[in-house]
Amino acid sequence: LPEESQPAPLQIVLVSPRNPLNIGAAARAMANFGFTHLTVVAPYAPHWQEARSAVGASDLLQNAKVTESLAGAVADCTLVVGTGTLTHRKPEQPVVALPDLPSRLSPEIERGGRVALVFGPEKHGLTREDLSCCHLLVEIPTHPRQPSMNLGQAVAVCLYQLAARLTAPARDNTQPHPSSSRPAALTAPSADLDLLSGVIEKVMLAARYSPTSMQGANRHDLRLFLRRLALTRRDARRVLGFFRRVLHRLERRPE
Amino acid sequence: LPEESQPAPLQIVLVSPRNPLNIGAAARAMANFGFTHLTVVAPYAPHWQEARSAVGASDLLQNAKVTESLAGAVADCTLVVGTGTLTHRKPEQPVVALPDLPSRLSPEIERGGRVALVFGPEKHGLTREDLSCCHLLVEIPTHPRQPSMNLGQAVAVCLYQLAARLTAPARDNTQPHPSSSRPAALTAPSADLDLLSGVIEKVMLAARYSPTSMQGANRHDLRLFLRRLALTRRDARRVLGFFRRVLHRLERRPE
Numbered sequence: 001l002p003e004e005s006q007p008a009p010l011q012i013v014l015v016s017p018r019n020p021l022n023i024g025a026a027a028r029a030m031a032n033f034g035f036t037h038l039t040v041v042a043p044y045a046p047h048w049q050e051a052r053s054a055v056g057a058s059d060l061l062q063n064a065k066v067t068e069s070l071a072g073a074v075a076d077c078t079l080v081v082g083t084g085t086l087t088h089r090k091p092e093q094p095v096v097a098l099p100d101l102p103s104r105l106s107p108e109i110e111r112g113g114r115v116a117l118v119f120g121p122e123k124h125g126l127t128r129e130d131l132s133c134c135h136l137l138v139e140i141p142t143h144p145r146q147p148s149m150n151l152g153q154a155v156a157v158c159l160y161q162l163a164a165r166l167t168a169p170a171r172d173n174t175q176p177h178p179s180s181s182r183p184a185a186l187t188a189p190s191a192d193l194d195l196l197s198g199v200i201e202k203v204m205l206a207a208r209y210s211p212t213s214m215q216g217a218n219r220h221d222l223r224l225f226l227r228r229l230a231l232t233r234r235d236a237r238r239v240l241g242f243f244r245r246v247l248h249r250l251e252r253r254p255e
Numbered sequence: 256l257p258e259e260s261q262p263a264p265l266q267i268v269l270v271s272p273r274n275p276l277n278i279g280a281a282a283r284a285m286a287n288f289g290f291t292h293l294t295v296v297a298p299y300a301p302h303w304q305e306a307r308s309a310v311g312a313s314d315l316l317q318n319a320k321v322t323e324s325l326a327g328a329v330a331d332c333t334l335v336v337g338t339g340t341l342t343h344r345k346p347e348q349p350v351v352a353l354p355d356l357p358s359r360l361s362p363e364i365e366r367g368g369r370v371a372l373v374f375g376p377e378k379h380g381l382t383r384e385d386l387s388c389c390h391l392l393v394e395i396p397t398h399p400r401q402p403s404m405n406l407g408q409a410v411a412v413c414l415y416q417l418a419a420r421l422t423a424p425a426r427d428n429t430q431p432h433p434s435s436s437r438p439a440a441l442t443a444p445s446a447d448l449d450l451l452s453g454v455i456e457k458v459m460l461a462a463r464y465s466p467t468s469m470q471g472a473n474r475h476d477l478r479l480f481l482r483r484l485a486l487t488r489r490d491a492r493r494v495l496g497f498f499r500r501v502l503h504r505l506e507r508r509p510e
Contacts, residue, residue: 021276025405025407025408028401028404028405028408029404029405029408031398031400031401032395032397032398032401032402032403032404032408033397033398034397034398034400058401098415099419140287140415141418141419142287142288142289143286143287143288143289143418145286145289146283146286146287146313147287148287149283149284149287149411150280150283150284150407150411152280152405152407152408153280153283153284153287153407153408153411154411156404156405156408156409156411156412157411157412157415160353160395160412160415160416161415163396163398164353164354164396203501204497206504207497207500207501207503207504208500208504209496209497209500209501221493225490229484229485229486230484231484235480241464242459242462242464245462245463245464246458246462246464246501246505248462249461249462249463249505250501250504250505
């Protein structure tokens, strides 16, 4: 593969994962967010085989690198980031909150560095020895009552955050992008709304909803109301058709 | 519980989840990010029992609300956000990218609204009918080659993004505050819109606007249309009163 010849800017490392479902979930999250380079350190052999031979197991799992040690896995990396719950240990490295990780990694990747993001085993996380391979720790801001995340979910959350910002550093994620959804349909011009108001007002009268004393107030409210709704031209046309039909039926009624 | 007396600002809704592991994973992600209100719609009974009775199943699962329909689950919600892959369908609602969702939800929650985040079944996601309960769709920016996320991971990613930004609205000073001019009136909850839909549909039939062949399509369009209008409670009440009056007059008409 041509991709293989290029060094991966970010590689995901799973240290001794136990649950084949978690391995599969980690691989799926990688595919979801466009990451391709997985390394598995000292996997428990039967579970690793199970994960790789699962129905629908990805190329990504087939192509995963397997190493004996974390040191071997991250040998060519210029920045190694450990993950895990920090509640019960005093971190020895700088700790970065996950939302701030992209801005910490981007300069490293831009200057050609290689970054590894390392996840420990499900039960106890990265050991003290594993952590000694890490330049930096990342903390997912979780609730103090349930700080520990499932492995597959932790991978998904980290890669979501990294994909959103690493691949498009120029994009400012704090801005709402109302235009990104789809081109907004054209709003109905005032004339369409006035036409619609007129017909609805006739329906109000025909249905005896609007007594004479309230007619002016209701007309006013109706006009403001229709403007607030931001109807499209198509909306206005459909609603008009509906009210014309209603008016027609009401007026056919003999008094 | 004192928490129960307060309305939940954000509730998570799982529609017909199949896999007990996914239900457990969704609940765990909720606990990780400090969300407590789970509703499960029409669960497959044996799997729901299995999820609830799993070792370590949380209070959150024990206290989950179960409803027959999505409409019932979101009846008291003022803003309903659907999730899912949009690759194969043309969305009928506005679509917001997940990084932009917090700034879209914060004003609603600040003014006392209640928001539901809805996840569909694993296999096919939310149906067209489910989507007609939604005001808004959220899209997780995934890779085109593998856009579809695992349910538990999708919940984790969404709640990570929401927890990071919703709980600290003050941190987010760069946001425009469309609500800053005057306190916006509270949006009508879904149940009010459903009531209104029902009466308007009767008017459509009584006025012979809606032929039988079009009834389903018109109902669907009407539900989406009402959600797009962002009616206030007061709007919804007035419009309801008007259509009830119209219906009354139409039905009095001798054939």
